[in-house]
Amino acid sequence: MNNNKPYYAVIFTSTRTIGDNGYGAMATLMEDLAKKQTGFLGIESAREAIGITVSYWESLEAIASWKRDTGHKIAQQKGRTDWYTWYKVRICKVEREYEFTP
Amino acid sequence: MNNNKPYYAVIFTSTRTIGDNGYGAMATLMEDLAKKQTGFLGIESAREAIGITVSYWESLEAIASWKRDTGHKIAQQKGRTDWYTWYKVRICKVEREYEFTP
Numbered sequence: 015m016n017n018n019k020p021y022y023a024v025i026f027t028s029t030r031t032i033g034d035n036g037y038g039a040m041a042t043l044m045e046d047l048a049k050k051q052t053g054f055l056g057i058e059s060a061r062e063a064i065g066i067t068v069s070y071w072e073s074l075e076a077i078a079s080w081k082r083d084t085g086h087k088i089a090q091q092k093g094r095t096d097w098y099t100w101y102k103v104r105i106c107k108v109e110r111e112y113e114f115t116p
Numbered sequence: 117m118n119n120n121k122p123y124y125a126v127i128f129t130s131t132r133t134i135g136d137n138g139y140g141a142m143a144t145l146m147e148d149l150a151k152k153q154t155g156f157l158g159i160e161s162a163r164e165a166i167g168i169t170v171s172y173w174e175s176l177e178a179i180a181s182w183k184r185d186t187g188h189k190i191a192q193q194k195g196r197t198d199w200y201t202w203y204k205v206r207i208c209k210v211e212r213e214y215e216f217t218p
Contacts, residue, residue, distance in 0.1 A: 100216060112204070112205050
C-alpha cells in the first residue's frame, strides 16, 4: 500500500448482538476469503463498544466483486439476522496518506 | 452523515507504546476538541492489537485546519515521542455508503 497508485478503503462499522452465535469462526473465515480475492490489499480490525474493520482494495471493481462472492453473501445474510444490531459500510477513495515509523 | 453531500474520512491506524503516559486523558481531550472544529461530522474508535480511529469531515479544508490546530499539534508531537510505536493516516473521500438497521 505504499506505492503511488490510487486505491480504495471500505470502512465497515458495526455493533454486535449478544453472544458469539458462530460469529468468531465466520469472521476468521471471511478474512481468509477476502485475502484471496483479486485486488485485495489489506485488512485491519478492532472492536470495543463499536467494531471497525477497514479493508483496502485496488479498485471499485474488486470491492464489488467481493460483495458478490457467494461465501461472503451467506455471511452478509447471517450478519443481518444473527450478528449485527447495526452496521454501516462506506466505500472510500484514499486521496492521500502518510505514516510515522520512529 | 446521511445526506447526499460528499464528505471525507480520516482513517488513523496506530500501535501504542506500553503504559498510559497521559495518553487516555489527551485522547479524550483531542476528541472533545475535534468535535468543536468547523466541518467536523463524527468520530469512531476501537482498539485491540491495533487502534483504528475514523473521523468524518465536510471538506479537505476542515481536515487541514484540524491538523494545524495548536492543541492538536502538541498532541501530535507527544504522539510521536510518547504514545505511538507506529501510525498511519489516510485521507479518504467517501464515494458511497449504505447502512443496516433492523
